Amino acid sequence: MSNDGFTSQNGTGGGTYTNGPLLSPIALQPTTQDFMEGQAGCPTIAQSKAPLTSGTNPSRPYQQATEVSMYQNPSGSSLPVMPPVGPLRPMQPSQPDPNNHRMSMSPPSQSPTTLPVSNSYYQHPQQPTSWQYRGHPQIEAPSSGIQLCPVPSPGPSQVYRMGTATPSSFHSASQSPGHSPTSASGNNLTMPAAAYPLLPGQMSKADGTVYQSLPPGYQSMLGVPKPSPVLLPPQPYSLPSQQYQQPPIGPAQLSSSLAALSLQAQAPEALRVVNLLQERNLLPPGPIPAPTPCLPQDLQKLNCNPEVFRCTLTSIPQTQSLLNKARLPLGLLLHPFKDLSQLPVVTSSSIVRCRSCRTYINPFVSFLDQRRWKCNLCYRVNDVPEEFMYNPVSRSYGEPHKRPEVQNATIEFIAPSEYMLRPPQPAVYLFVLDVSHNAVETGYIDVVCQSLLENLNSLPGDSRTKIGFITFDSMIHFYNLQEGLSQPQMLIVSDTEDIFLPTPDSLLVNLSECKELVQDLLKSLPQMFAKTMETQSALGPALQAAFKLMSPTGGRVSIFQTQLPTLGIGALGSREDPNQRSSAKDVQHLSPATDFYKKLALDCSGQQVAVDLFLLSAQYCDLATLGCISRYSAGSVFFYPSYHNQHTPAQTERFQKDLKRYLTRKIGFEAVMRIRCTKGLSIHTFHGNFFVRSTDLLSLPNINPDAGFAVQMSIEENLLDMQVVSFQAALLYTSSKGERRIRVHTLCLPVVNSISDIFAGADVQAITGLLASMAVDRSVTASLTDARDAMTNAVIDSLTSYRTSVLAIQQPGLLAPACLRLLPLYILGLLKQKAFRTGTSTRLDDRVFAMCQLKCQPLAYLMYLVHPSLYRLDTLINEGPQNIDDHIISQPRVLQLSVEKLIREGVFLMDTGSEFYFWVGRNCNPVFLRQVLGVQSYADVPLNMNHLPELDTAESGRTRAFIGWLREQRPFYSVLHVIGEESPLKSIFMQNMIEDRTESALSYYEFLLHVQQQVSK
Ligand SMILES: [Zn+2]
Secondary structure (H helix, E strand, O other): OOOOEOOOOOOOOOOOOOOOOOOOOOOOOOOOHHHHOOOOOOOOHHHOOOOOOOOOOOOOHHHOOOOOOOOOOOOOOOOOOOOOOOOOOOOOOOOOOOOOOOOEOOOOOOOOOOOOOOOHHHOOOOOOOOEEEOOOOOOOOOOOOEEEEEOOOOOOOOOOOOOOOOOHHHOOOOOOOOOOOOOOOOOOEEOOHHHOOOOHHHHHHHOOOOOOOOOHHHHHHHOOOOOOOOOOOOOOOOOOHHHOOOOOOOHHHHHHHHHHHOHHHHHHHHHOEEEOOOOOOOOOOOOOOOOOOOOOHHHHHOOOOOOOEEEOEOOEEOOHHHHHHHOOOOEEEEOOOOOOOOOOEEEEOOOOEOOOOOOEOOOOOEEEEOOEEEOOOOOOEEEOOHHHHEEOOOOEEOOHHHOHHHHOOEEEEEOOHHHOOOOOOOOEEEEEEEOOHHHHHHOHHHHHHHHHHHHHHHOOOOOOOEEEEEEEOOOEEEEEOOOOOOOOEEEEEOOOOOOOOOOOOOOOEEOOOOHHHHHHHHHHHHHHOOOOOOOOOOHHHHHHHHHHHHOOOOEEEEEEEOOOOOOOOOOOOOOOOHHHOOOOOOOOOOOOOOOHHHHHHHHHHHOOEEEEEEEEEOOOOOHHHHOHHHHOOOOOEEEEEOOOOOOOHHHHHHHHHHHHHHHHOOOEEEEEEEEEEOOOEEEEEEEOOOEEEEOOEEEEEEEOOOOOEEEEEEEOOOOOOOOEEEEEEEEEEEEOOOOEEEEEEEEEEEEEOOHHHHHHOEOHHHHHHHHHHHHHHHHHHOOHHHHHHHHHHHHHHHHHHHHHHHOOOOOOOOEEEHHHOOHHHHHHHHHOOOOOOOOOOOOHHHHHHHHHHHHHOOHHHHHHHHOOEEEEOOOHHHOOOEEEOOEEEOOOOOEOOOHHHOOOOOEEEEEOOOEEEEEEOOOOOHHHHHHHHOOOOHHHOOOOOOOOOOOOOHHHHHHHHHHHHHHHOOOOOOEEEEEOOOOOOHHHHHHOOOOOOOOOOOOHHHHHHHHHHHHHO
């Protein structure tokens, strides 16, 4: 296998996303149809990342369009034609070490995989044999058939003959024929004030801002309208509004103004030479902000929030060869559905998009005159529709450039009917619970049922919301919750070979109409299986049942699993040898044992069903295989190793908090996300949980606010003559209230043609995040060793390039530009992270879960995993308090992750994202212990303390305020562990001291020496 490329899209199955499953590109009609592709019912299985060269590709309904978009197919050539895999060292004529493993920043090599299509799950409409009434759910296993039980168990003995249950509806994909796109004539723009919560300040910043034609690739357009009444003001791009008819400024002016803007002006700090071997502490005292792209201020003010959308390089190289020379990865990191405190929402009967490439109008388009705008992605000139002339914010006419769409890089549209192929689906939630003996032992069922009871009214949805439950052990138990029943009925299907739905119409019920029955069930479920002795787990058949039940509507399936599935299809055997956990040999079994879960996930994706997996287990569960059910259906994975209600109170607390967040967080259904970029740039590999439906379209049956994505890019055509390029991510989804909505984010970045400018714009956190995703793929497709080498080489390559191509004067030492000074530290953090570490005992599931997190967490959360923050707490009073929302919060500085920084007299907090470690030194001041922990001495610190007592002392208030403030920065809950030097958790704490040497891993300084050796070669 070639070591050049990071290739696979989702990392498993040895598959490669070949950047172009389509032999002919999807042609986009000049309508809104491209988003209709995302509707339910489109056959998708065969459109996996497999390249479909085998001719097995079924015709897709959205391929019928004939008009070819400029963007999709600029040259008439088909998209899959990619440059060959770029060896990463083209600039070095001779590579001394042939075994050097590199991360290819170039498009992946084409390595076709075909995904077998199997619909076997729902092709067996065999009939159940009999129905029996059973008085108690824990009756001995019947040989076949289904039983009908009331829940809970009292009741007379009575046999119901139910006849047959034909799962006839499972085949119908439930989509209705698309509405034909209607013309946008006579559209009224309605913008309710409440739906458009722009602050006055936001509106005013728009005043007078006009964006002129930026890329001179469209020279012919430059001289078109010539009213030109006033001279240009000095700032580029910024014109008073009355100069609206100003013709676009020419490329020469632009160049000079951009040049005047001067990368040099900003560069000095970013490019300041840092000798890593000499400057010991490189950490800034507080959070690290994203670098600001070097754009004219007016343009930058409108740019997308980097927390939502950012690029590894905030200055885009003009050519691929320049990018290759810099040896930095080019890619985007997205957090597209992030909870936002402010989001402009536009209700419009027509949404203005480029007729050619379907880009949504955005702040970075240019208005040639009042009636025409030029697309910033494909440069087509489009007409400004009449209704766009009215500005709902100022309630004035004739100011299209002041419309909210042109003033906000992040905006949401409520989609008109042509964005729908079927009525928006209701919110549908199905909970599938493991009720085997093992599951009951952990006690998790109580927590789930209690949490659901508490949050039932907070589930996102409306009057159409549906809910259902399945439980399983060796059999599958359904629950009839039909309105009118006096109590829930349990229906048991024991034949797990050919799973069918006993009463398809009464298993998913309207939540508001059947709330009492649902509550009854949740109250009785924990007891129903309390005495079960059933140890088997038929997870695969339970998932098939869930798929059948959800297919007609789509929605969210939440699976709770506590052991390896042992029965029926999808049963797994243990693949982990505990003795090998810390061996130096490569880690095996990172890829799935069977493709059952992946195939089922793709079936789910095709029916707009996402599957979220909660894994609670002390034993090996083969997350590498089970996780596929979520990965390809755009679900989430939660993992609670060694979960037990009583024995692991901290885990229980986290599980409870996670459940609350999970049940109540925003959710989007039947979603698709398309990422577009300026002509010349090309997207080639995606990272995250999704299914790639076409070259740039991700199928996301569900989208949630905690999902992150990464995209690798390449430069297909030189970006000569372009000053800026843009990227646009558009997420079409159905809200839980049944509205079709489109959230659009647009990012604009400058193009540069010097390698020092590329380095000056490097975003070290984004680079780390993208490299982490690439390395996860590499671990699966090649090996862990290979991935580790490739990460190290990414550091060596970029610093070598910096030394040879940027530095004018050679100096001794290991030199890095200030903006990349943390790259070696972050990469070392990754090498010591659970996902990639070696030599330390790491359970396979822990490792795989860490890999899942690196692939699908938003960058902000991911950085906690790469480099935890360490603070000293017992000296808080001395550290610059900040007034945050009228609270004084101390802001201790972030310390290096080294035991050097720990002193026995101190108390420290390590923030690893999901956990806080509150480390108490042996010689800590007893006053602090009394005032913060409420104990008299170090010896009295309890071993398993998870909360700080609320004491009425200044120290207690300060400490809790700081920890509380940290918690507020993230939507998930961080469990606190108070640890002393004897604590069992001390080893985990110490493993995070990534600057220190361990038996099997280099210290930071040793790592730097290793890198220096390679760079100096
Ligand atoms: Zn366009």
